[in-house]
Amino acid sequence: MLDKVLNARSVAIIGASKNKTKRGYQAIKTLLADGYEGEIYPVNPNEDMILGIRCHKDITLIKDPVDLALITTPARTIPDILRKCGEKKVAGAVIIAGGFRELGLKGKELEREVVAVAKQTGVRLIGPNTSGMINLKSNMNLVGIQNAPKGNIALLCQSGNMALTLITEATIRKQEGFTYYVGVGNESDIKFHEYLEFLRNDPDTKSILMYVEGMSEGRKFLQEAYKTSIKKPIVLLKSGRSATGKKSAGSHTGSLAGMSEVAKSAYERTGIVVIENSDELFPVATTLSNQPPINNKSIAILADGGGHATIAADLLTDYGILLPELSDKTKNNLRKLLPDAASVVNPVDVAGGTDANPGLFADCAKIILKDPSVGGLLVVGLFGGYGIRFDDSLAIGEEAAAHRMGAMVRRKNKPIIVHSLYSSYESHALDLLRHYDIPVHDSLDISCKCVASLCKYGSYLKSYHAKTNFVFNWRSKAKPEGNQIINNALKEGRHVLLENEAKELIKLHGAPTSVGQVARSEDEAWQIAEKIKENVVLKIVSPDILHKSDACGVKLNLKSELEVRKAYCQIIKNAIAYNSEADIRGVLVSPMAQKGLEIIIGTKIDEQFGPVIMYGLGGIMVEIMKDVTFWVLPVSPTSCKKMLEDTRSSILLEGVRGQKGYDKKSLRRLIAMCSELIEAYPEIEEMDLNPIILYEKGLDVVDARIILKK
Structure with a gap:
């Protein structure tokens, strides 16, 4: 359990200092300034008092229990300090120092020693090479970031600068903040999946935001993410997308398995919303924290200008989101409110109808959200800026509309996302929307990404029962x-x-x-x-x-x-x-096999996630086109349907230019059989079935290669 570590009621600052530039001084100062609710114990053999608090010569000399140690001393001192922490029965330690495996062989050896001491003593480690951790609920700030906003998002991050960026963005937006921040660092002891388990059970955390560079126990993380995403959303940015996995001369599968392909598909199959642009990370996490998910992938657009409406429609269509036709009843009710020039199809364009009365936005929103085909609403254009753009008197109508839209979300359980050109202006109407946790953005791209994320998460929740939990029952089907x-x-x-x-x-x-x-x-x-x-x-x-x-x-x-x-x-x-x-x-x-469509199916062992499977075009085309997809095993015939759709060549399975389609059912069964095979025989390192000849009915595995573990 990490409760005593992340909810520590007492903290020892090892390496406490009177030097204002040192971390050992800044940590104490921040804890005092933020009003930390627990006890603070500075530790330094050469000082008697720091910032008005008695300083101890050694952590073992502190009479009262200590839950957590913040260690700010150099890397070489860590093993001996951890032994003393173990003697004191400290639950956990935050190791700030770098100089471990990131520096090569010597650093790796030191890190191994640190981990070994931690296991012997029972002290759990955050880091090393971490910026620290913050518990906003108890004001335990061991990072030193000033005025970090409180909220309902937990942040797990492997970059101090990235964490600072996200916390600064939250401070500026004034819409959402954090329960915890943990600088995961080298992940040498406490792993990502352990933090996930803790946060899943934290009642104050509504969503989890992650920046990941590397993960040492990926399969355990997937298993915990599977359990977590059904309760609260996880938003993740994975760096290193351009890096390819280690190449293996043993098979096509080994040489084609790229780290990013494996990781992205694996994360998404657990319900994680994967983000590829850093500026979308916090907005998406905020949206998923506070807005209900969309389970029918359908959205309506309400706009006060055709340009924004068209761009938004294009963006949402690119994400695979439906813009359903509104019912006759919905369109008739909208026509009663809006001028003749208005468009009441989806997107709805008010065509100047709100110029004199911006309160019509709320009237239109109410009508649109009643439509059973609509899963949520995207408002685009000038809302929140009518009082600024035209006349002060219009601000009153905007504010009333904001109140009403906020109430609609809670009552109808359908989300509203607002794009406004006036997002960065002082607008009481937009502040009211934020008060109701309605996302407000000045970027159409980010607004549409937030909508897409609600759809993706809603679709996952709808089909959660059909997902894999990534657990193998080894040898259960061996013959x-x-x-x-x-x-x-x-x-x-x-x-x-x-x-x-x-x-x-x-x-x-x-x-x-x-x-x-x-x-x-x-x-x-x-x-x-x-x-x-x-x-x-x-x-x-x-x-x-x-x-x-x-x-x-x-x-x-x-x-x-x-x-x-x-x-x-x-x-x-x-x-x-x-x-x-x-x-x-x-x-x-x-x-000799008959002619048909050549397919490849292969498996390999991924260093982060364990056994994975590859599917794509086979024969010589596998090397030329590289149109393949990688999924973490196990997979079922049902989940294989999505796997086939992940490739550009999936259209060939349907048949093109008058040709009949191919036997996708047999293909899905074969993929599931390969999953069964790896589960049955753990000795298998890699497998290539290439080519597989797929026919209108049936298939034939023409060549098979299986490499065993050494």
């Missing part, structure tokens, strides 16, 4: 024959299954594939081919040759005895030329 295939390879010291072994394994679990037979001579090759009674393909079988085509170890569409014998001899010759020391087991003879 004795499958275990035997893997064990035989491992006994031989092999970490690669032969193609026929890989095909036998996936066939055991229901994958449509023809295993074929291994020939060890040209005579045997022809005997096998003759029994197949259709064109065949020959492929080299060797644990030392992963990419058979690179070794010219594949011959296609063979029919006659001469072709088969010649192909066999040529494949063996090519393989020896490619790798003279290769362990050649023979040549696999299989039926």
Whole structure:
């Protein structure tokens, strides 16, 4: 439990100082200035009194219990200080110092020592290399940021500057603030998922805002995010989107798995709203904290100008949000209020109808929100600025409208988001909207992003029951024959299954594939081919040759005895030329697959999230187009539907230019089977099924490669 750490009732400042430039002075000063509700214990062997508080020579000499230690001393001193904290039975420590793994091997060794001491003593660590933490509820400010606003958002952040940016933005907007801020730092002890569990159960936190650079236990985080997002929204910005994962020569899947692709899809599947622009982070978190979600992806626009309405409609359409046609009753009621020139379709344009009476905004909003097809309302244009733009007397009508719109949100449980050109002006009407927690922005892009986030979160909540909890039931679906295939390879010291072994394994679990037979001579090759009674393909079988085509170890569409014998001899010759020391087991003879759409499915182990699966166009197109998507396992046939839609080439599955579509149901079953396979056999490191030939009905796994863990 982190309660004693994040809700500490007593804090020791180790490295307390009288030097006003030192963190050990600033922390005490801030705690006193903010009115921290707990006890403060400065610790410095060379001082007797700091800022009017008695200073202790050592933390072990403090008579009363200490919940939390703020350690402001250099990195090299941390292990010994933690041992003393353990002796004092301190619950947690905030380690400000850098100089750990971010500085290389020596720093890594020091960090390992720090973590080892923490585990021995039971002291939980925030950081190291952190800006600190703040509990706004008890005024425990261990960062030193002045006047951080209180509110209902919790902030987890791996950048002190990013945290300062967000807290400053909250201060300027005067609409929302924070319950907690934690500088996660190196995440060497307390992990992201532990903070998430704590905040999920905090009654004062309504949403969680995260800036993440790296995550050491990604799967546990996904499991906790799954439990948390159903109770309160999580908004996350992930940096490092351009970085690619470590490349593996073992398979296509290993070389294509980019960190950002895996992380983004994984986060979104837990209900996290992923943000890609930093200026959208706080507005979206505020919106999700205070506005009801939209569960039908439908929004109405109310505008006092065609330009803004058109831009907003384009932006929302780009996000996949529907602008439903309003009912006849809604349109008729709007016509009664507005001038003849007004447009009462969606978007609704008042066409000057509010110039003399801005209170009509509330009348129109009431009518629109009653429409059952409308999930929420976006107001765009000049609202809040009529009294500024035209005449002071109009401000009264705007203020009354703001009161009414605030009441509508609470009564109808449908959100209102306002875009106003006068957002940065002194406007009592806009302040009233903010009082009712209605978001007000001067950017149409941000306003539309907030709407999109409400739709995304609402859609997730609507289908939460169908989502995965990211928990594996290891070996639950393993088969004795499958275990035997893997064990035989491992006994031989092999970490690669032969193609026929890989095909036998996936066939055991229901994958449509023809295993074929291994020939060890040209005579045997022809005997096998003759029994197949259709064109065949020959492929080299060797644990030392992963990419058979690179070794010219594949011959296609063979029919006659001469072709088969010649192909066999040529494949063996090519393989020896490619790798003279290769362990050649023979040549696999299989039926030639019919033409269809080539697909790839692969799995690998992601360093943050564990087993992941890849789907996309197969064959040579996987390297050329790179139109693939990565999902964290496990996946079900139901969730695979969304996986297929994640690729640009998904339209090909429907059939184009008069062609019939392909068997998506069989494809989803195969993806789910691959998920089952990884859950059944933890020994599997990577798997490539490429190509898979997809037909109008059915499919055929033409080639399979499985690499085992070393």
